[in-house]
Amino acid sequence: MTTAQDQVNRIIEAYKERTINRVFLVACGGSAALMYPSKYFIDRESTSITAEVYNSNEFIYRNPSTLGAESLVILCSHKGKTPETTNAAKFAKDKGALVVSLMYVPTAPLADESDFIVNYSWAPPGELDSHPEIANYAVLYRLTMGLLAVKEGNDKYEKLVRSLNSMTTVLQKAKAQALEGAKAYAKANKDESVIYTMASGVNYGIAYSFAICILMEMQWKHSHAIHAGEFFHGPFEILDKDVPFILLLGLDETRPMEERALKFLKEHGEKLLVLDAKQFDMSGIDEELKGYLAPLLLNFVLRVYAVELAAATGHPLETRRYMFKVPY
Amino acid sequence: MTTAQDQVNRIIEAYKERTINRVFLVACGGSAALMYPSKYFIDRESTSITAEVYNSNEFIYRNPSTLGAESLVILCSHKGKTPETTNAAKFAKDKGALVVSLMYVPTAPLADESDFIVNYSWAPPGELDSHPEIANYAVLYRLTMGLLAVKEGNDKYEKLVRSLNSMTTVLQKAKAQALEGAKAYAKANKDESVIYTMASGVNYGIAYSFAICILMEMQWKHSHAIHAGEFFHGPFEILDKDVPFILLLGLDETRPMEERALKFLKEHGEKLLVLDAKQFDMSGIDEELKGYLAPLLLNFVLRVYAVELAAATGHPLETRRYMFKVPY
Structure with a gap:
């Protein structure tokens, strides 16, 4: 084969x-x-x-x-x-x-x-x-x-x-570490109608994926992946204590942008979920590759959150109203 | 000078x-x-x-x-x-x-x-x-x-x-044509908390601008500029009769994507504003340039809508809670 x-x-x-x-x-x-x-x-x-x-x-x-x-x-x-x-x-x-x-x-x-x-x-x-x-x-x-x-x-x-040979171990540990937080997050946020995601650099794509595939497509929640550098040039004005954000902190060179957004979100928001690649064990991943491979880790962790969110909302990730059901 | x-x-x-x-x-x-x-x-x-x-x-x-x-x-x-x-x-x-x-x-x-x-x-x-x-x-x-x-x-x-020598006339006519529609739109949509924008190709940037600068920054409304081609691969699942969309129809080569989105929005949504560059008089603009210059027209028309929206919401376009007011 x-x-x-x-x-x-x-x-x-x-x-x-x-x-x-x-x-x-x-x-x-x-x-x-x-x-x-x-x-x-x-x-x-x-x-x-x-x-x-x-x-x-x-x-x-x-x-x-x-x-x-x-x-x-x-x-x-x-x-x-x-x-x-x-x-x-x-x-x-x-x-x-x-x-x-x-x-x-x-x-x-x-x-x-x-x-x-x-x-x-x-x-x-x-x-x-x-x-x-x-x-x-x-x-x-x-x-x-x-x-x-x-x-x-x-x-x-x-x-x-x-480095990829160590991914199984990295993801196993990440799931064990993330699971309780994911359950608590899902319980606390299941009724939110809008949840924004945010990241920059190498992780922007997975913030986009979570916004459009998980939140909009699979949970029918309003969302938008905001670029952490663009946040301060318009989007941050919608932030309020009751507006939920999921912020990704990566290990790539653009992390300072995400950290700047973190500081602001902590000062002016309350419904904040931070997923920081630094908090996970990436043993076995080459030091020079950690920045590039953080999206694989964070994307997996986000999907642990997606499963718990679907369980809490009672809206299965498989449910669609249009996709593969009506002409488009 | x-x-x-x-x-x-x-x-x-x-x-x-x-x-x-x-x-x-x-x-x-x-x-x-x-x-x-x-x-x-x-x-x-x-x-x-x-x-x-x-x-x-x-x-x-x-x-x-x-x-x-x-x-x-x-x-x-x-x-x-x-x-x-x-x-x-x-x-x-x-x-x-x-x-x-x-x-x-x-x-x-x-x-x-x-x-x-x-x-x-x-x-x-x-x-x-x-x-x-x-x-x-x-x-x-x-x-x-x-x-x-x-x-x-x-x-x-x-x-x-x-072509640019004709822009004054083109925009004058566009404003006269758009004003009543803008007033009616603002009155009908002033209390919406979420308004999405959508476009593709040469017009995506102005859909993005309206979403992040006008709606999020200046009107504190939730928003997101959805790419008309990406719409069918996730985002369209949030569409419902009560979810407002502003769709731009340009004159560039990607218009078929926007038209496909239009068809779907008409079938499954009700709160739809369509701004179609074809409906405006672009006399004086070189035929080969109309596609490229449609964003200048549509961006101007969107700003006529912004002014009317601000008047209807009573939330001036200049009001900020964070920008230039708090450290960030």
Whole structure:
């Protein structure tokens, strides 16, 4: 059986055969959210390659002029049948780009439009994945850190592969540590109609994911992922003692922005949940990778909270009123 | 007296003297929002130059590796004294980039850290600017379309300059046309606690601006600018008959996404405001520029709505509880 690591290895070999100067990270909703950390990595570390994150249809209609034979387009759709993403893969392939798609299922329409696929491992919210080292965020990093290893001699890829071997232990400990807090939070906040999330840098994408996928889609609560740097230039005026915020504190270089937001939220708000990556045990993760891998930890912890929130609200995470039920 | 157009002309001359392959558009809040249309333009039209929009502190902490002597960094701060933006200008200058800053005031700390400045024209929300051809969004386009004219022979710049001469008439007509609708909307929606905005492509930035600057900052209403393509991948589950949305319909290539959202909002929602650029008279604007210039029109119309909303809520647009009042 082909493992995800074998699939990644073959893609890394394919990188060697072409010039790549643009990476387009393309997907919808939660699958788009998982692209943000890899953009952060490429932005920080590549001197020759740019990275962009686009919603699948935005990518097609926007039709970036630099998309072409020297582009790598990485797409993701959990079940590989999001029509917009399949169309985006076809669009990219027609432009001559190298097209790599991630999906959980063995094959799907998206695979037919891609040069390569990777089948990632997955577990439902709050449950431990049997192979977190090849879960979606991890595979994305393998593909982007692998690219910079091949093209620029970047040394993070080897550190990543080693670090990911410790993810099972890291996540096990994190769940044990988070569970009681998650239950208490869910009980105290189950009736809130609005809950904002906030982060910056490498963690903005998971704040976005929790806002749009968990709170809006799965709990029908109003939400918005506020960028911690933008907070002070408008959004903070809606803060009041009764407005709930979930603030993520990461380990990346943008943490000072999140800490500034923390100080303000503590002074002027009362309904504050802070999830700080520093408070979790990341033993086994390479020191240089902790910033990049914090989103994998925080995203998992957020999903422990999601499960408890659904239990407290009595609104299962699977319940939808429109998605896959009405035409759209 | 130096006019903004003279200032722009000098910057365009400076472009000719250097290689430019990256544009970083850097600002905070409403000033960041005005960068999005220019990114859309560069994405669509440039084959050699990339564009990124970053919050000022995110830009500094993220520290993109491609930032350097071949970068153009364009910043904006209305009064030129947003500390994060001044720091970002200094940071970019230290990296060897060409640094251009926009501000309304003649000079300010931001100017001291910039190679060039442009003083744009400005009028309060809802009022007609005496020089809309050199207002902030227009100046941004002059700088980015001017760049592609010089570097790639792009022909939009000349069309832009001609088209902007008609903006006064276009906005006058738009205000006359929008006013009654704005009054009625404000009366009907003044007590709403949540109002979402939605758009895609070239207009996403102004949906973002209305959400964070007008609704959250100036009216203390919960809000969020939802991308029309992302809407169907999570956010649409919060739609109900009593959830208000403001949907923008632009004239750019992404309009089909906005139209798809319109159909759904009409089927499942009731509190819908649609501002469609097609319904306004854009005579005098070059046919090829209408898509790019629709945000200037829609942003102006949104501000007519903002003034009426403030009148109806009795909450002046100038009222703040934190901004410039408490430490942050």
